[in-house]
Amino acid sequence: MTEVVKTPKIPPEKQILMTINGDEAVAYAAKQSLVDVVAAYPITPQTIIVEKFSEFVANGEVHTEFVPVESEHSAMSACVGAAAAGARAFTATAANGLALMWEILYIAASLRLPIVLAVANRALSAPINIHNDHGDAYGMRDSGWIQIFVENVQEAYDTTIQAFKIAEDERVLLPVAVNLDGFFLSHTLENIRMLPDEEVHKFLGGYRKTYPKVKVDYFDEEVPLILNPARPLSFGPLDLYDYYYEHKMHQIEAMKRVPEVVREVNEKWYELTGRKYGDGILVPYGVEDADVVVTVLGSTGGTVRHIVKKLRSRGYKVGTIRIRLFRPFPHKELAELLKGVKVVGVMDRGISFGSYGPSFLDISTALYDLKERPLLVNYVYGLGGRDAQPEMIEKMFMELLEIAKTGEVKEKLRFLGVRE
Amino acid sequence: MAELRGYKELPIGAVPFRLSTDYKTGDWRALRPVVDHNKCVKCMLCWIYCPDMAVIWDGEKITINYDYCKGCGLCAHECPVKAITMEPEPTE
Amino acid sequence: MPKQTLPQVPIKKGEPAYKLWIFEPGWKGELPLILNPRQLAEQKRPALLPGHRLCAGCAAPIIVKLASFAFRGPTIVVNATGCLEVATTIFPYTSWAVPWIHNAFENAASTGSGVEAAIKALKKTGRLPYEHVDVVIFGGDGGTFDIGFQALSGAAERGHDFLYILYDNEAYMNTGIQRSGGTPPFAWTTTSPVGKVIPGKQQAKKPIADIMVAHRIPYVATATPAHWLDLMKKVRKGIEVEGPAFIHALSPCDRGWRHGTELAIEIARRAVDTCYFPLWEWTPETGYMLTDRSLAIARNPSLKQPIEKFVEVQGRFKHLLKPENRELLKKFQEYVDLVWEDLLKRAANAPK
Structure with missing residues (x-):
């Protein structure tokens, strides 16, 4: 359900009315979110997202590096590499593709990489089925990802943009999965209102360029948590019984801070667009x-x-x-x-x-x-x-x-x- | 090993916070390489091949950093003039 | 938090003994490729620090160290799960003096694809404070021949600009010596044991470098740490070409190959001398070109050693030296000869 505020910063008439399906809405949202790297693999009912995004790339409408990987496992792996190198990374999948990503979902969350993943929810095999249920999303429940479910195409658009804001918030630094029901939303046309590009850019603070800082003993100052030739850090070490548990505590603590950030982002979006989804939660x-x-x-x-x-x-x-x-x-x-x-x-x-x-x-x-x-x-x-x-x-x-x-x-x- | 830190003191993202130079692998050693400087022709092969970065060239001569040398004996085996010999670790 | 500094070893001339690789934003230029050993020892410091926990006498850190001497500037290293990854980053320690990422076992090439794509996107939007940042990937044989092959093939086909260095110790050594697609025929491993009926691995070694040639990427080569100049030169070429490059480096493993800890270099040398592991490089323009000792052998076949020379120093092949297994040794020799002869036919610089 969409509630409308009387005077949003961008009044509805200044927003762009589009008749598009959920997949396209997600692709437009990712485009406006200045995504640096999209690594994705086609799978029904998500495919339109990668097709649409490929068009943006082919027409020179985005600066994004599109990595047409050979599997979903590699899609998520490439997103991990890209996000660790300081890029804003996005991918999309469904069902078996999400299952193939499973191993790397945990790694993305543990390394605290703010990747955004659109899941066009679809039933898992077998028997093979291309239609909607939430079995795929439920399967990644314990992976350390933030999971948001949307109700309509407008919300799919809004939430994809919000997801970057939430993921990259320094209190959070966790990947976000935006779940839209396969076919019911992914392939269904709706009239939605989109923001002008520059308003989305402003909402997100432009390109991803500020990074969380960490303190290690071999540098005097706090250093950005990315693969940085100026201040080398090592991502993904071997971590045994002496520290693994402590690192899981970091994820547990970060998850605790998510609801307040989701609420804030929902409010900010409301002021900007006149749209909000309950309290965001x-x-x-x-x-x-x-x-x-x-x-x-x-x-x-x-x-x-x-x-x-x-x-x-x-x-x-x-x-x-x-x-x-x-x-x-x-x-x-x-x-x-x-x-x-x-x-x-x-x-x-x-x-x-x-x-x-x-x-x-x-x-x-x-x-x-x-x-x-x-x-x-x-x-x-x-x-x-x-x-x-x-x-x-x-x-x-x-x-x-x-x-x-x-x-x-x-x-x-x-x-x-x-x-x- | 330094005192174990609590999670509030650790960097997020599980990035290691110390360099491995803290970890002295020298105590793995059973035999130690000893350099005969009279024989050494400073060809640098031991420096090039040492898997543990334990051969030090200080600009004048080769020395072994026993903090890290694991005693594999590769330097002695590869030395073309047999200037390095593997000797038992000195007892107390 | 206690500050940590690197060990201060007195040096009279040249760089400090150990250092972190720091490229301040705006760094320009190119690190020289130094081939004179004395200058090398004075001016270069490896990207791998001591205190790593690879076994005594392991060849993998030698390969990494030599490769890093050939890095040309800011470099991000990607590492597949394996001995090298595990033993160099045991929390809270890291041995890496350059930015480094390990993701999982089978995805080093796709992780590298992402890093490379990120570098391009950052550069396009003025957020990369360097002219270039190179991506170098290290993977073992399990992570390359087997579980990581799909990711590698995909990344090669997509044409990402990276150098993939396979350190091939010819079995799953990190899990305790299980056979891989890189294990040679007849070798003992814990999953290709020498039993009463089956004498070690019954299959050939997957020709991984030739498979990478078949991808027609800009640069493919083989190397060993024993032939260190050859290795360094190849690494530099692999970094300099635009697009994917692949180097197959043989990495003797004393635990898995059952040899003395002092013999890694010796055995790598014998691998080349017996033509078990020929040294070559390939580009789409030149085709196969023999290098270093293998070129010398092609020119003077009397330098070629019998396969016994490679086999005799390794416990994993000791059954081949038993009188009753003479036939197997002969088969092994025939296999090696066949591969070598085939290479001679293809190598543009082999005497015809």
């Missing part, structure tokens, strides 16, 4: 008086909100929260919003086989410390691109309202829209 709707709240990630957020509006107009006390920031997970913020709610339905477009949906696990954790805990039901839905029909969601709400009445959860893990 969670996008609640109708939660204040709700007995039943459904949480959701990504494009289904819009469908759920549509049903919430419909049901509320009929007098049902229902609400929804779209989780925009999935890593770090906003446990405290969610608990605060869900305090006093009777039943929470957690929608997961993916599952941890043998357990629950990954967002359900986090929400359970978030709610455990509440004195009066809401009842919880996990709804797994939409695997492999199965459509999340409004009727299906409405049925889910009715089920949850029934639970609110009876206080009884018969099945904690439910599967929506699957044939038996």
Whole structure:
């Protein structure tokens, strides 16, 4: 959902109206973000991003070095090299491509490289499938990346630019994955408003040129954390039981600082463009008086909100929260919003086989410390691109309202829209 | 080894904060190379081949930096005039 | 935090014994390639510092040291996972006097691609305070012949400007001597053991340098640390050409090859003398050109030594010297001869 401020710094009429799909929106955002190196490999439904970006390069519209790598593993590897050398680096992938990157995702985060990755979320093989679910993104949950899920094409554009701002913030210095639902967003045309190039440049402070400083014993002064012939540092050493744990603490601490930065960036973007997404972390709707709240990630957020509006107009006390920031997970913020709610339905477009949906696990954790805990039901839905029909969601709400009445959860893990 | 530091004292990004010259590999050595300066023809082959940067040319003569020399014996083997011999480490 | 300075060893003439390579922003020029050993010892300091924990007598640091003498200015080193990477950066220590990055095992070439692309982008936008920054990649045989081959082939095809130096110790030494695509036939390793039925590795050594030639990149060469002048000259050429360059350097490993710690250079020399590892370079313009000792052997075949000379000093081949394995040794000799003869046919400067 997009909230509009009365007088943004760049009024809507000064913004550029474009009818584009999610992939193109991401490509334009990366272009305007003055990305130095794009290393990417085609994979459906992300391919349009690299195609579009290749056009920018071929037409001389960008200074970017485009590295058409031979695999996603090399895409992320090249981004690591580029970011360590001081460049602003970007890549995009999906599903199996993201899985192939997996090893290097951890390395990018551990080396504290502010890479931005667009994931056009797609189901993982096998059987091979090109359509949307969140299994790919859930797979990188523990890699140390910031993960943001967007609801529409406008948000995909806005968030890609914001991602660079967040990643490069000295309090953060972590890579950011922007998740847009494959096909539902990647290939769907929407009217969006883009900023003029120079406004994006200003928002990001121009090219990436300031670097975090570190202190090592062999230099008197603090030195920039990049591959710098003037002050040599070594990236990626062997780190055993005596220091590895301490280095993980750095990542843990950095993650703690992410929410405040995401909030700030969301606010700044709001002042500039008139658009914001909740507080940048969670996008609640109708939660204040709700007995039943459904949480959701990504494009289904819009469908759920549509049903919430419909049901509320009929007098049902229902609400929804779209989780925009999935890593770090906003446990405290969610608990605060869900305090006093009777039943929470957690929608997961993916599952941890043998357990629950990954967002359900986090929400359970978030709610455990509440004195009066809401009842919880996990709804797994939409695997492999199965459509999340409004009727299906409405049925889910009715089920949850029934639970609110009876206080009884018969099945904690439910599967929506699957044939038996 | 210096005292282990806490994470608040470490540079981020896991970049090493000290040079390995602190770490003296000389105690790996069983035999030590000894240079006979009367025989040495200053051809520099030992300096060129030493895997441990432990051969020092000071502008006049070759010396061995026993802080780092691991005693592999490569210098003695490659010396074309047999000016370097491998000798047992002196006991206390 | 305690300050750290490099060991101060009294030097009467020339550079301090150990130093960090510092190129202040705006540095211009080109470091000279010095081939006179005395001048070299006075004016050059390696990019690798002592205190690294590679085994005593390892050839890898010799290759790195010699290569760094041929660097022409600001250089970023990329390192694949392997002995060299592990033993030179055991936290909190680093042995690298130049900026250095290790990413993973199979991606040194793609990491180097990214570094090179970054340098270009920074230069284009006036953010690179140097005329050029060179990228030199070091990878072992596992990281090059096997797991890193796709990344290397891709990077070569894309034409990034880097020099990739393969230090080939002919097995996975970092994990304890397992066979790789670079292990020669009949060699013992822990995964190609000499058993009652199978006498060591049964397959040939992948002709990695020829495969890189087939990519038609601007420069490919072979080298050994024993032939140090040849190696330095080749490294400089590899850095100077625009586009990818590849040097296959043989790196004797006393632990894995089962030889004395003093013999790395001796064995590298014998590898060339027996034509097991011929020295050559290739450019698209010149084709194959023999260099150094291999050119001498081509001109005077009586200098060519039998393969026993290479085999006899290495425990990994000791089964080949048993009387009952005479046939295997003969096969090994035939294999070496075949590769050598093939090279002679292709080398433009070999007497015809």
